[in-house]
Amino acid sequence: QQQVKQSPQSLIVQKGGISIINCAYENTAFDYFPWYQQFPGKGPALLIAIRPDVSEKKEGRFTISFNKSAKQFSLHIMDSQPGDSATYFCAANINDYKLSFGAGTTVTVRA
């Protein structure tokens, strides 16, 4: 039973478009929400992370939006590029090292 539910499973976006990935959680004790990016044949790498006391965090073309009352958070990839084609995982944890991961979203950016 996954503690973090992620959708969609996959998405295709045109170059320059916006990719949006959504995650939802039940455990209100979660206090750290990182996103990981994984390229084929590689390990996941931290992309961006947010704490629940912040509603939005932006790093370059990547933005996390956080809705504490709805227990949802999302990743927006603006001006999507072919190099952004990867699998993206949302995750959460509670004051420890045990990350709970979503199932992952495979993003394909068409040139």
Added chain:
Amino acid sequence: NAGVTQTPKFQVLKTGQSMTLQCAQDMNHEYMSWYRQDPGMGLRLIHYSVGAGITDQGEVPNGYNVSRSTTEDFPLRLLSAAPSQTSVYFCASSDSRDHLDTQYFGPGTRLTVL
């Protein structure tokens, strides 16, 4: 600075065989962990360690053993491989006891159990 390294990259086992997946990090990180990645399930924590001599179970520990005799190494042992253990295994490490610190993942070991 090699970061987190894992060996082997690929392995095929027969049911019942045992093997050890190796993980090493050269960043002097206290925290290390093992995850397995299966399609549609994301990554699930198998075991973790907060320092040499200290290990604990994660979400899916059955069938796996770990030990942490040094800061650098954190091997994962499959005692009697089963087809259900076919997966991609990732080792990760993190700098300190602050759970906000970045976890760095190795390149993975793809294991097939026949």
